Amino acid sequence: MPKVMVVTSGKGGVGKTTSTASLGAALAQSGQSVVLVDFDVGLRNLDLVMGAERRVVFDLVNVVQGDAKLPQALIRDKRIDTLTLLPASQTRDKDALTEEGVKNVIEELKEKFDWIICDSPAGIEKGAQLAMRFADMAVIVTNPEVSSVRDSDRIIGMLDSKTLRAENGDTFEKHLLLTRYNAARAARGEMMNVQDVLEILAIPLLGIVPESNDVLTASNVGCPVTLNTPDSMAAKAYSDAARRLRGEKLEIVEPMERKGFMSRLFGRKAATA
Amino acid sequence: MASASTALPQLRVRGRNFMALILVPEAPVSAWLSALDAQMERAAGYFAQKPVVVNFSALADDATDPTALLYALDMRGLAIISVEGLDRSRLSGTRFETLPDLRQKADNEEPLGRELALPEEVPRAEPVPAVTSLLIDRPVRSGQSIIFEHGDVTILGALSSGAEVIAGGSVHVYGPLRGRVIAGVKSGAKARIFCRKLGAELAAIDGVYSTADDWNKTYDNCAVQIWLSGGALKISALG
Numbered sequence: 001m002p003k004v005m006v007v008t009s010g011k012g013g014v015g016k017t018t019s020t021a022s023l024g025a026a027l028a029q030s031g032q033s034v035v036l037v038d039f040d041v042g043l044r045n046l047d048l049v050m051g052a053e054r055r056v057v058f059d060l061v062n063v064v065q066g067d068a069k070l071p072q073a074l075i076r077d078k079r080i081d082t083l084t085l086l087p088a089s090q091t092r093d094k095d096a097l098t099e100e101g102v103k104n105v106i107e108e109l110k111e112k113f114d115w116i117i118c119d120s121p122a123g124i125e126k127g128a129q130l131a132m133r134f135a136d137m138a139v140i141v142t143n144p145e146v147s148s149v150r151d152s153d154r155i156i157g158m159l160d161s162k163t164l165r166a167e168n169g170d171t172f173e174k175h176l177l178l179t180r181y182n183a184a185r186a187a188r189g190e191m192m193n194v195q196d197v198l199e200i201l202a203i204p205l206l207g208i209v210p211e212s213n214d215v216l217t218a219s220n221v222g223c224p225v226t227l228n229t230p231d232s233m234a235a236k237a238y239s240d241a242a243r244r245l246r247g248e249k250l251e252i253v254e255p256m257e258r259k260g261f262m263s264r265l266f267g268r269k270a271a272t273a
Numbered sequence: 274m275a276s277a278s279t280a281l282p283q284l285r286v287r288g289r290n291f292m293a294l295i296l297v298p299e300a301p302v303s304a305w306l307s308a309l310d311a312q313m314e315r316a317a318g319y320f321a322q323k324p325v326v327v328n329f330s331a332l333a334d335d336a337t338d339p340t341a342l343l344y345a346l347d348m349r350g351l352a353i354i355s356v357e358g359l360d361r362s363r364l365s366g367t368r369f370e371t372l373p374d375l376r377q378k379a380d381n382e383e384p385l386g387r388e389l390a391l392p393e394e395v396p397r398a399e400p401v402p403a404v405t406s407l408l409i410d411r412p413v414r415s416g417q418s419i420i421f422e423h424g425d426v427t428i429l430g431a432l433s434s435g436a437e438v439i440a441g442g443s444v445h446v447y448g449p450l451r452g453r454v455i456a457g458v459k460s461g462a463k464a465r466i467f468c469r470k471l472g473a474e475l476a477a478i479d480g481v482y483s484t485a486d487d488w489n490k491t492y493d494n495c496a497v498q499i500w501l502s503g504g505a506l507k508i509s510a511l512g
């Protein structure tokens with residue numbers, strides 16, 4: 001049963017595209033066939049983060065408008081052969097997408113792949129709404145900052161009302177991926193801690209990705225962090241998150257500063273769905 | 274000479290029975306008039322558009338001027354169509370003299386007719402309120418707006434920052450209250466806001482609003498109620 005998953009956040013710059021690439025690569029590394037669909041028409045980045053920018057010939061808009069066949073636009077990753085990219089157009093804007101066209105593309109992708117991961121643009125307008133429209137589940141990427149948390153809250157509200165599944169009264173799985181988490185700053189109270197974020201958003205936690213140079217480097221060299229530095233904390237966090245997406249029950253370990261014995265004794269409290 | 278062509282049209286006459294109210298004034302007349310006024314107050318529509326016959330048989334020995342009494346009834350808007358139970362000559366020279374004599378028998382002095390029960394109050398059609406409260410059993414997310422003008426709103430989950438609820442009556446929030454609450458749109462000043470954990474951005478009751486800046490910080494994250502008193506919002510801890 002193929003899964004359509006949207007990676008979204010409302011706010012820009014929190015790590016949607018990086019997380020799409022890393023989760024997609026991690027799923028593909030575990031043997032699943034995965035396609036990453038860039039919905040950020042006009043501001044595409046996923047091709048860069050995946051290191052495929054020199055191989056784009058046709059894109060999502062071409063397929064939606066019927067100018068190209070879907071297989072012509074799909075770019076297979078050179079490192080993992082179960083990972084595929086459907087890039088966005090850089091020269092068009094979001095109005096080039098239609099609901100009917102997106103639906104047809106997703107239906108066609110469902111026949112070929114186990115996972116269809118939609119990289120949503122920032123914002124709450126047409127592009128973001130089309131990216132979530134046909135999804136079965138969502139990963140909400142959030143930084144531990146008040147602005148990001150509030151925007152995520154807004155997006156969760158939209159996922160619960162604007163998606164096809166929600167309109168049909170079906171359940172819609174939502175997972176929180178906390179990124180750019182800086183344990184030292186959280187410990188000093190300079191940024192929100194995990195509990196604060198979970199209390200406000202009230203959805204299950206998928207993983208905590210620490211703020212890390214490994215992630216920045218990976219994006220800049222065009223290789224998902226799970227491939228580039230598989231032993232890093234961030235890669236581990238994404239790999240574990242991907243395993244949880246597949247249904248594994250793994251304990252979530254909060255990244256910690258070196259602290260005293262007592263604070264290490266008490267990990268985080270279990271998240272409540 | 275006189276031809277058929279100039280014959281007058283044939284006259285058609287129909288007969289119909291009416292229900293008339295027979296009023297029997299009693300002495301003392303001033304008290305009886307007060308009782309009538311009270312009855313007309315309680316059931317305003319009862320005498321409207323109904324023909325009235327005034328029967329003076331109970332006042333046979335009273336010195337009251339029947340003309341004055343008839344004018345008093347006329348002033349109250351009663352449609353007097355006949356008078357009985359008195360010597361008609363006492364009405365001579367007034368407009369009541371020419372009222373038709375509706376007595377069934379010439380010597381009929383006692384009021385005839387069935388005694389009627391007077392209505393206490395005309396039942397007023399109360400509109401049945403359809404729904405008077407709204408229950409929201411999921412979190413209200415940022416950007417969402419719950420508008421319910423017909424009564425109270427109860428929210429089981431959180432009301433997030435950037436979300437708002439607008440209620441005709443009171444608002445109850447069992448999760449953390451972090452958004453905007455506008456209560457009393459219909460019920461006015463008696464509406465209240467209740468929450469388990471105060472962190473609201475704005476609260477308003479009956480158009481009087483205040484923002485989080487205005488509140489004493491000791492109430493942050495506490496269970497409180499907010500109400501309107503003397504034109505200002507008051508907060509107090511619950512429980």
